[in-house]
Amino acid sequence: MRLIFLIISIVFLIPAFAQEPTKTAVASKEAKIVDEINLSDADIEVFKEQTKQKVEEFQQHIVTIGSKDEPAEKRNMAEKEALKLFFKGAEMQTSIIMPDGAITTQSRPMEKYLARLKSLPYTSVIIKFYDLVYISSFTKGPDGRYYSSATVIQEFTGFMGDNLVYKDVTKKEIEIVIDLVEDKFFNEKKWKVFLGNIKATETKKA
């Protein structure tokens, strides 16, 4: 009887001792913490693949929105679809190299950025992305979502008639949020990739 009481006491006491206060991580627990807050390699691969698909979807929409050759309906549809990829309130921050070498930074809501992309003052536009997509590791946030960031590099060329009048290469850092959302049709929860704020840095101007 005593033994049973002892076992029950230990079972109830362990969770109480396991509770740790909130604290800034300290070096002694470094390895353990890093192992636990990061996902398994298999999970990371799945999330990375999903992120890559979502980023490529966004890239495709950007190209369509910017293309003056596409019908207005298709470009409007791409704009609408692109917005669906983002969390509400996502912003685009752009850094532009001025003629004197100074860098100016400007933030716009994603809706405005995409609408502006549709009406750039060129007769034709070519947007290409480099085939490299770098995705960082995924870390759990206090809200239970997983956070990461993806880097893509975009080459933009603007023409007036046959003349190339503007060309730049921009590095885009895209916030990635993986959220557990309810699929009402299948009555289950699924991880879904969303895009967040984007920081665009101009790296080269031709």
Place this chain on the structure above:
Amino acid sequence: MPMNRLFLLIVGLLGVLSYLPAQTPHLANSSITTETPDQYYLQVKQFGEFIDRFNYVSDWKGNRIGNDFEAKFPRFHYLGYLFNKEDVRQQNLADSNYRKLCNQFLREVVDPAAPQFISLFSGQVTAKALVNINYRGKNQNCTIYFLPEVLPDRSAKWVISKVETNCFKTVADSLQKYFIAPNSHETSFINLKRIEDLSNPIYFYPSTVITDTSLLFMTEVGTNRLTINNIEKVMYLITFHSWLITVKEFNRTSNNSGWLISNIEKTD
């Protein structure tokens, strides 16, 4: 083939096609991508990539480092690519002190007996951001320090650890204007009600608290007198045993670009 059978075949094919998922944009993206120039592989594109390369986890393409890569680029050699090569202290042949210091650091990092690594969540990394703000209608700047914090459920977040700015100099004037008079205890602190008339009642706290820039920053944000314009730049300070390294982003078109070590200091 009789006409009616051909018609059925076409209808059947269309039916199968209609059940297949619509072509998703990512499947058709071959026309929107182009080959990445080498310099963008070599560029350290994210701070996380800097850590992965420093820790000898990933190669230039982001793949895990294997035996072949290790044979070609030992860690000591690979780490050399993480330094800002355009630093005059690296280029000046007459002054080798900084280069010697860098070599000493690298030797300690790759020491087989006690190799050094960077862990974002271990407390060795601090982010320092230069932030443009608007305070009482005037554009100014401040420096905000961020630290990663790990919570009991093993989730993580960045927290603001310190704010440095000169824009709260007017606080000294306010200290002479807003206070609880020294004889207030005799009237049971009746003038405590003055707090209600103040836009920022923090002035009633001890001087040590109200001259705390980090606290003032938050209370002024709360009263909408301070707004954030934009983040001008970010750098990272990383501490090792007796070393402090600074990592900055070098935005230029060369193989030596992106997040690189801009300074190394010995701290003991």
